Amino acid sequence: MSDRYELFLTCPKGLEGLLLEEATGLGLEEAREHTSAIRGVADMETAYRLCLWSRLANRVLLVLKRFPMKDAEDLYHGVLDVEWHDHMVPDGTLAVEFSGHGSGIDNTHFGALKVKDAIVDKLRTPSGERPSIDKFSPDLRIHLRLDRGEAILSLDLSGSSLHQRGYRLQQGAAPLKENLAAAILIRAGWPRMAAEGAALADPMCGVGTFLVEGAMIAADMAPNLNRIHWGFDAWLGHIPAIWKKLHEEATERAEIGMAKPPLWIRGYEADPRLIQPARNNIERAGLSHWIKIYQGEVATFEPRPDQNQKGLVICNPPYGERLGDEASLLYLYQNLGERLRQACLNWEAAVFTGAPDLGKRMGIRSHKQYSFWNGALPCKLLLIKVVPDQFVTGERRTPEQRQAEREQAESDLPSNIEAPTKYEKFNKNGNPIKPAPVVIEQPRLSEGGQMFANRLQKNLKALSKWVKREGIDCYRVYDADMPEYSMAIDLYHDWVHVQEYAAPKSIDPEKASARMFDALAAIPQALNIDKSRVIVKRRERQSGTKQYERQSAQGKFTEVNEGGVKLLVNLTDYLDTGLFLDHRPMRMRIQKEASGKRFLNLYCYTATASVHAAKGGARSTTSVDLSKTYLDWARRNLSLNGFSDKNRLEQGDVMVWLDACREEYDLIFIDPPTFSNSKRMEGIFDVQRDHVQLLDLAMARLAPGGVLYFSNNFRKFILDEHLESRYAVEEITASTIDPDFARNSKIHRAWKIMAR
Template sequence: MNTPVETVDTVGQMYHLEITCPLGLENVLEQELHSEGLMDTRLGEAQVKLTTDLEGMYKACLWSRVATRVMLPVANFKMESADDLYEGVKAIVWSDHMTAANTIAIDCHGTNHHIRNTQFGSVRAKDAIADYFVALSGERPNVEKVQPDVRISIRIKRDIVTVSIDLSGDSMHRRGYRQQGSMAPLKENLAAGLLLRAGWNRDCGLTQLIDPMCGSGTFLVEAAMMSLDMAPGLRRGYWGFKGWKQHDHRLWQQLMDFAKNRKKDPAELGIRFQGTDREQRAIAASRENIKRAGLVGVIDVSMASFQQHDFVIDQEKPGLVICNPPYGERLGDEMALIALYRQLGEWVVTHVRGWQFMMLTSNEHLARQIPVRPEKSTRVINGGLECRAYRFPLLDGHIKEDAVAQSIMTPGAQMFANRLQKNAKKLKKWVEKNNIECYRVYDADMPEYAVAIDVYQDWAHVQEYKAPKSVDPEKAKQRLFEVVSSIPTALNIAEANVIVKHRQKQTGKAQYEKLDQSNHEIIVKEYGCEFIVNLKDYLDTGLFLDHRPVRKLIQDRANGKRFLNLFCYTASASVHAGEGGARSSLSVDMSNTYTEWARRNIELNEFSERDHKVERADCIEWLRHSTDEFDLIFMDPPTFSNSKKMSEILDIQRDHGELLRLSMARLSKDGELIFSNNYRRFVLDKDIEEEFSVQNITKLSMDPDFERNTKIHQCWILRHRSEG
């Protein structure tokens, strides 16, 4: 409860207020104040200055939907030392605003050479106020950080200090209907400001509002409160002015009663509010917020994607679609969102033509996926991110009729699409003849578009190579957008089936760490074998496409053989050996993730666990202790590994001699060892060529889809030299 205070006569007194708001919404706030009869205003940065009486101040607090705080500056002075801050605050006539019986809190914003941290500034100001009252009455006010009677703001900008009383007491975006900790990051006053910017207000004449990605329902609740003329401050129990000495309780209560009577009857509203979201948690939060705002029966929300939901739309009446779609925190996320934004743009053009559409996003590349020319955009800050609210009139002349297809592409994207189509056409006969479902269609053919694109059935797997430091990050980002936006048209693949990853060197434990938790798996076929492929969760998919000819070679040579697969990964080579009639196979890898994946691949192809085994072990240590003999061995070790699971660091250039000798010791007299690695500067030890019969089959191990990247791996067949 607020401490009782004496009041002072405020009849005829005028106050010079600073009303803060989200950056970019200053004009909206000013227009809102004018609509309440508060006309003496001046625009500032993220604020509107208002000169008004006590009633006007209360109206600003009660009725402003856009304001963040209502501040009353009480002093402005120059500070050349920390003592100046103390003396300047102490010189204020605090007895005009509070008594020593009041509790206080002090918020300090900004620092300079004299006040190097805000906590020190708060303490110096608190000491000054306490000493003022001790000198006046022998008593001092107590500090209460949560809901003090009087909240004081100290703003330091270079050498100027502004001291204000925070009449709002707490941020005014907190209306009281949304639970703290709600999932939606969009603040209520920002949502209200964007609605007003979009043309929604109590007398706008619009009769329909849809939020197709409503989250916790903030846009819907704010729009309904506007239409019903519900004062946004009506539910707030705490105000900073209630402990202020000049507060007029009777006048405030009169304005509160008037606001309650001003609310319209929902039954007579004639406006439809609809929202959807795919997340159950979001819909649960929105329904709870709607209930707390007293808007049950006014707003309808459903758990569904907007693409599938059957909205009730009256084409004869005007309406507004407004939403805050995801922006994508990581580059791969942004790429995946291209499909969502395109679908959103296609949906509004198809279903609500003639309406207004407003969208908030921090990503201009994603905004370009909307096939409508924006009328204007507003720069705002949301959750610390610089965003833009785009307003799209869904009218002829603004809609790009063919934008969902090629016309949405930039010239760079069109050029890249042409290259993709050319590559796909070149590979088409080979792909169809060999029934190949997974192949590489592009691999940095044009240096400025440094990506690899692999097709997995009707999916596109895009890996961006790490750009040199000389490349402008924004330019690289733009090119990646051009790549992704061109794929659906060029390869006839759905936007949602384009997956993007950033390719960089992986060693040690990082090779096995998950990128995602989607468990997105598909089953693909290759020369009669089936494999589980995961396109999203790991950097690699579970199938190295460049080794396709090597796997076919193993399949052709495996009949009746005992097969050993070292560094087996997901055991795709072992599956091919089994398909080729191998008597047995043993697959060795040190990763839990991949040995389990290997077992699932072997099980998928219905090979018996008794004859086709998987063992988790350090391959080098396993070779040192094994006494088993094999007729066919495949080994594709990593270039480098420092995994803690290994007894020592593996460097393939340095260690391949020992590794090959250990493996050849396990190879039968007439057996073959197929050795491959992807270290581009790898040179085979000459001593190995003297000890064993060595055949370089690198050229033979390349299919047409890797003709442009002949250094993706090197491959040899090793055999024991015949006696004599």
């Protein structure tokens, strides 16, 4: 066998340049880049060293043979010609991987089968012994790559992929592969910084991959030092003496590195479910005395071990999994930017993101950007120097002005307020020196963002007197007033509920996304609301009962006030919140007219109109809805106001329930869905098609002198003209629109209907 071999090192897309530099440093010669791989030549010692020390490669493939190939027969005979007795025993186990297509082979499974057949036929003994297939733990893993008519047959020295270091047995929802994490650290300059004694912190550490990879680099630990199984273990060409020498050298280097004083390496994670898995992974890597993990939100992240320590903040913010999530992540990026500016001055930061536009919203410029791929997702690595000159803030200030502001802020603190930190400094008398407050400027809004903020503040001011007079603490403050910022914004006491309307297909998605981010950046400043209290959803054309389907499962209810009653809203779990704000005037009208009356609320949702009727002194209320979830919510609304008695809740299809009902009611309210095809219904409800039947059934239950209010929000709805021949019908839409919906007068239509 030759003393020098051709090697292919595979890697994730985008890491080729880094891998080329790493492999060259480990002894690979004549190295060249290919797509998701590099190629070069080396002796066996270098091949082993690459397996042991490469932080970036997926596999180290030793080329056994190259040959031209026109068809499946060429493939079979080309593989058959290899002296397989030099590589494995006849009764060994085998796995074959095939990549590429052409030369009459378009199915990789078929290609792998032909390679396997050739090897088995070559090794079959007269007694019938032959290799068997083991896909999971074979003695030999063979790879054949078909490239433009040439077959490249290789032995996989790695076994399983080299990114599987063995320490990460527990992982989060969207983990980075270990070799990608190592590549990001290398691009961020961590090897240099670690050699200088810098600190490393990850404010969104998940299960700790960045931290473990960073600690292994700092401790000079070979990434695959603790791997048990290798692809060359049972290979007959394996040279144990060379491998043993390299492994002993790597072990000695790791022992020396681990004996050094550990660097300050810390991780912070908001999800408590990931803390123990992260600690377990760190323990398996043997790095528990180097790395510490704490639970905490990004907004409370405090990385500095002391005021003079420098280091690297590295993180991979989560990706949105549902519509609207990406927009909601804006505040996460803003919080990260604020913490970097406040707590990491003169540090460096590396933010790996699948949403580079969000990276621009941190309020700090990146001085370098690198393209990577996380699987099939294109990503950017943003490298940042956390220095004031890179801050993107409002008014520019000189360093002297900044220092003057800090001194003024410190002098304004009450004398009895102490501001110690766990990193206190002391004067010569042993008393703690109070650190100067850090003045953090708000990131500068874009021109569009500032324009949007101005509109919000104008609307808020215009509504303020009416809100105060009516005692309302939940109302709409913006409803697509500016077409390019297409969203509805509602205030619920001290929460903001944002519904983004999906942009038309004619709008460039990137422009629509940028405008959404501009608006979200403006909302907390314009409305003086903490970013953590802004809930963002995306509203699209809905079918059936989709708008009522659960979006989340936080189960958090917020109490709001309206017309002297308390109501529960859920801002996170559903597209709608449990309170239709546009029906406020109708609920108030019902409250005023309900005294002594029997009230019927059809399609009651969370029965907010029933609560108002009970508040107005209704003799009784009956609320009907098909959803048990919303009836349970209705029960809580009634109980919250002390109206549990004489308030009946009925579960059922409204049309079926009405047909069977024989009771009379003095006041009826109907607000049906536009369309419903619930499995629990008999048939399908369409408000345009079925409203006459619905109203006839309801009017049959209306007592003499009673009133029925009918409303719906189907914008193309036309009330059947024949109803006026049977009933006294009056459209009252204009009187059911409050000032906060005056800009959107088509939000609903409403009628008052009485018997003639």
